[in-house]
Amino acid sequence: MQIYLPIADLPVNIFLLFGMGLAVGFISGMFGIGGGFLMTPLLIFIGILPAVAVATVTSHITASSASSAISYWRRKSIDIPLALMLLIGGIAGTVGGVWVFSLLRSADLLDLVIALSYVILLMTVGGLMISESVRAMLRSYQGHPVVLRRPGSHTWLHGLPFKFRFKRSKIYVSAIPVIGIGLIIGFLGSLMGIGGGFLLVPMLIYFLRVPTATVIGTSTVLTLVTMASATVMHAATNQLVDALLALILMVGGVIGAQFGARAGQNMKAERLRFLLGLLVLGVGIRFAIDILVQPAELFSIRAVGEGG
C-alpha cells in the first residue's frame, strides 16, 4: 500500500517503512542502542532526502529511547545528577548541531557532510569495536578471564578541576569531561540523525568509569532529551520533520525492540559487540562506496524552497 509522505514529498510503501522500523528496532533492542545510525542511512538509501531523514529520525529515536528510559527508571538504574550534567552539554551541543545543519544546508553542503561524517565516524568506531571484541574473544578462548580496565584506575581526566561525586554510579569526576561528552553527542546526534548510544556508552565506560549498572540507563536519558529537543529545533528551523514517516517508523521500532531485547539476552557481551561493530563498519563502507563510485545518476533536481 503506497502512502504519500507529506514532508519527504515522496510516495513510499507503508509496509516497507513499517518493516524497516521493525528491523532496526529489533537490532537496537538486541544491542541496547537507539538505532539512528542504521535508520538514517536506510531512509537515505530508499530515496528520502538526507536532511529530511536526519530530522525525522530524531523523533523516531525519541520514541525508542523513551520506552527504554522508562524501563531503566523502574529498575532504578539511572544516575540522575550525572544525566543532568551530561544534559547541560547535550542541549548546548544540540543547539550547535542544528545551527551547523542549517548553515550547511543553505551552503548546499549538507548531503556531502552527512555522508562524510558517516564514513569517518562509522568506519572508525566499527573498526575499534571489532578489534576490541576480537581481542576479548581471543582472550576468553585462550582461557584468560575477560578483564576490562579496572574501574577506579585513574587517567588524566581525573586530574581536572570542578570535581563532583555521583553517588549512584560511585564515581568522583570533573564536570569538564562530562559536559564535553554531552556536547559531542548532542552535536553529532542532531547533525547526523543518530542517538549516539553506540558512542556514548563506550565513552562513559572508558573515560568516566561509569559502572555497567547505571551506564545504559543514564545514557538513554541523554539520548532521549537531546533527540526530543533536536526534533523541536529541526521542526522550528528547517521544517523537515515528517510526522507521518516518524509515526510509522517509531511504531515498528518499539515493537521490534521488544523481540530484539529477548534475542540479545542469550548472547555473550563480546560477541554482541563484535556483531554491532560489523554492522557499524558495514554502514560506513556502504556510505564510502556511495561517494567513491561514480553514481548511475549524476543529475538531481531540487525545487527551491523545498527540503534538501
Added chain:
Amino acid sequence: MKTLASLTTGLFLLSGATASAERLITSLSSHQVLVSSSFTGTELVLFGAIESDAGTTPRKTGYNIIVTVAGAPQQLVVRRKDRIAGIWTNAESNTFLGAPTYLSVLSNKPLDEIAPAETLRRLDIGPNLIPRMHVAAGIESGEETFRDALIRLRKQRHLYIDDPAGVTFITPNLFRASIRLPAESPVGIYDVDVRLFADSQNIARASSAIEVVKVGIEQFIVTAARDHGILYGLFTTLMALLTGWFASIVFRRD
C-alpha cells in the same frame, strides 16, 4: 506572456479575416483533483469538438490537435555530480526560473508532423515551455545538458509526459485526450491549452484549467509544519514520547 497573448489575438483576427473560422469547444471530465495520502494518480478526460461554419473551406490535410497541460512555473535547481578530490559530490548547477511543475504534451501525431518546430516555439507549445538556457561553458558537445537532464528526470517520475498518441479523433471533428496525473502531482492550478492545427497553422485555441488540491491529514501536516514549526515539533515529540510510554506499558515484563 504578453507577446504570446497579442500573438494569439493576432492569429484569431487573421483566421477571422479569412472567413474560414473553425471553433474549438472543449470540456474536461473534472476541474478539480483532490490529493489525499492514498492518492495513486488519476486520469482526466478532455473532450473536444471542432465546429465549422457552412462557409468554412475544407482543409487539405485534416485537423490536428496539441494539448498542453502545464503546472505552475517553479524555480528548479538542477545539479550535476562531479568527482572532486576523489569524492562524487554535487558540483555544477543550473537554475531554471520558470519550469512547469508538471507538463503533459498530448497530440494525435508526432509534433513535427503537425507543425514546424519554429511555429511551435513561437506559440510556446509543448516542451518549449521549459525554459532554455545558454549552455554553460565547459560542457562538451555530446554530454547531456542540464535541460535534457531535467526533462529526463521529470519524465522518469511521470511529471513530464510526451504522448504523440494521447489525442484520439473519434470522428473527424470530435476528439478525446486523457490527461494522466501521477501520484506525485504537485498542487496548484494547471493550465490546459488546446490548439487546433490545420495545414501546419494554428487556427483555433481553447483554454481551461485543472486545480490540484491536497486534502486530509497530509495537507494538515504540511501546513502545520510550515506555519507552526515549534508547535508541530512539540506535537511530534509528544507523539514520540507517548509511543515510547505506551510500548513500555504494553511490553512490560516485570
